[in-house]
Amino acid sequence: MPVPAVRPLIAGNWKMNGLKDSVAELDAMLKGAAELPQGIDLLVCPPATLVASFAARVAEAQAGKALPFSIGGQDCHANASGAHTGDIAAEMLADAGAAAIIVGHSERRADHAENDAIVRAKAQAVWRAGLVAIVCVGETQGERDAGHTLDVVAGMLAGSLPDGATAANLVVAYEPVWAIGTGRTPTAADVEEVHGFIRKTLSDRFGAAGETMRILYGGSVKPSNARELLAVPHVNGALIGGASLKASDFLAIAAGCP
């Protein structure tokens, strides 16, 4: 299948890290982003407490400039409002200035027992709020060792992606669970196999839209391996955890986009 040109997205998932003074890191990212080559979208997903202030800061930095930088959330509830103590609605994140929300991260699936049906409902909630859903899929070490990687990914895509996905409202992130926070990554050939498989699955299900939906790789992406991973066919960017907390690393990864 031909590999279409897709605008890369470099996304940072700050997880449960960041306080008010982390705005200094955001400012450094905004400054560095202005110097990156054109054509790369940047996204930072801080904890929910920082979404509104970060989004306001980004808007300030964008005044009069074309700076493709946005702020996102890390999770949302499927409902728009109601008696769900401690949860946050996609509409609330949209109201705070988020442009996208990550759903189905393996830490949510493991720590909060989120299954594919829940992830699918959350992705629909993200769309209801008018935002981009970044849906995460990926196998565990045991599943890879057993040779089940593609079956597991196929099952997660079938169960977690709602109908109606477009290249504008959906990003898929392939994050092998065993590569998250471990410093270990699949080989470029392994990444190519899974991303090629995800591309085919998306285009079989969503038609032409599936050919240009962004597929991000996530799991121990660092400045030292970014260039190689980002050059793999059907890798349209990265979802970065630890290395996205430091502006210099985040920007160096983005600079590795082909």
Ligand SMILES: O=C(CO)COP(=O)(O)O
């Ligand atoms: O889980 C991740 C991003 O969502 C990846 O985390 P690390 O980059 O820290 O491995």
